[in-house]
Amino acid sequence: MSVPYPPAQGPYGPAPIHIDPQELRPGRVWYIVGALVLVCAFVTALVGFVFSMFSTVALPDFEARANAGEEVVFTVDETDFQLGLYASPTGDQGMCSLVLPDGTEERFGWPGYSHYVEVGGERWELVGSRGIGEAGEYTLTCEAEPGVDTFAVADIGDGGAGFARGLLSSFLWALGAPLLGMAIGLPILIVTGTRRSRHKRRLMTERRQWPHGGPHPA
Structure with a gap:
């Protein structure tokens, strides 16, 4: 039979439990991945919009x-x-x-x-x-x-139809790329934050019960 150690005590009650952020899973690198997806999506949207609009309205x-x-x-x-x-x-x-x-x-x-x-x-x-x-x-x-x-x-290609397609393409770049980036990047950020928060709560619960890192031998 084994019994847990009693919680560690400070001068004013139980000592606060410290969780090193590096212990949490998934790692913080996924925050960087999610942020990069969003940044790349907006940069792509800007470049695509400018290039498409310039190609459409430029003098042939x-x-x-x-x-x-x-x-x-x-x-x-x-x-x-x-x-x-x-x-x-x-x-x-x-x-x-x-x-x-x-x-x-x-x-x-x-x-x-x-x-x-x-x-x-x-x-x-x-x-x-x-x-x-x-x-x-x-x-x-x-x-x-x-x-x-x-x-x-x-x-001028096929005239007005081609001009309209060029304008539509510009707005698709401006709207489609950011929406795609948010559809991929935001879930990565949300899932990473949620899972790290759950992991932190689990570690805190474990360390309240076993503050010395494991069960006390009988």
């Missing part, structure tokens, strides 16, 4: 550029995309026409969405678009007062 590379009253010839190698017409600083789609590879002349239509960018001291605004269905040489002709307006054309 121009296929050709012409001053008002000029015409410029350019070659298209791919098909099935929207050719956007940009104007700087002002203008509209009615000022320009596009000569197709077969020699026919077509006007630009309304682009379906608004897009303007200020870069290098210039302000460019999307004022028209037209679908490209065949490869070959195209000629851009713009009628306006020379020296006032400048026009340029660029590949």
Whole structure:
């Protein structure tokens, strides 16, 4: 038969029980893991949002550029995309026409969405678009007062749908990554704190009963 030692006594009653945090399980490293998951999620969200938004609203590379009253010839190698017409600083789609590879002349239509960018001291605004269905040489002709307006054309993908997808992608980065990080990181922090607290209470209970670390031999 064995009996426990009596609780250790201090001058004012039972001595306080000290639990070294390093004894508790799971280890504190899991707090670091949970915190890193949250930090990485928010950093990823910020980087993804900025990159996606910049890619969506940035000025596309121009296929050709012409001053008002000029015409410029350019070659298209791919098909099935929207050719956007940009104007700087002002203008509209009615000022320009596009000569197709077969020699026919077509006007630009309304682009379906608004897009303007200020870069290098210039302000460019999307004022028209037209679908490209065949490869070959195209000629851009713009009628306006020379020296006032400048026009340029660029590949804008599938137009408004692609622009909307880009904006949606930006907001998915901004919302999705933090939510995923919280779904993983917060449970790690909560479970770690809960289990360490339970472990501490269990150790304190044991040491109140066996303050010298084990049963007294009979």
